[in-house]
Amino acid sequence: INCLEAIVGCRKQFETIDGKTLEINIPEGIQPNQMMNVQGHGMPLMSDNRMRGRLLININIVVPRTLTDSQKDLVRQILS
Numbered sequence: 001i002n003c004l005e006a007i008v009g010c011r012k013q014f015e016t017i018d019g020k021t022l023e024i025n026i027p028e029g030i031q032p033n034q035m036m037n038v039q040g041h042g043m044p045l046m047s048d049n050r051m052r053g054r055l056l057i058n059i060n061i062v063v064p065r066t067l068t069d070s071q072k073d074l075v076r077q078i079l080s
Contacts, residue, residue: 006030006061016041016055024057032061 001010009028016022022041030036035058042053067075 001026001030001059001061003061003063006032006059014055014057017043022055026059030059030061032059034059 001012005012005026007028009030010026011023012026013021013023020041022038024036024038026036035056037054037056039054040052041055045051045053
């Protein structure tokens with residue numbers, strides 16, 4: 001996710017290990033490398049393949065490396 005999405009929170013779609021699309025809420029203020037888990041969407045249990053474990057999602061926050069001068073000015077306005 002991008003740094004602004006990390007600040008205010010967002011909804012994101014992920015593909016599960018069995019190819020299904022899952023949409024989750026990422027809470028505001030999430031931190032880099034924070035783990036989220038979604039019960040029932042992970043690996044099938046060996047004892048009963050109808051049941052599934054947790055899907056673990058590692059949150060990666062991407063900070064832009066290149067911004068225009070006007071974009072930097074907008075960020076500075078927000079911070080002041």
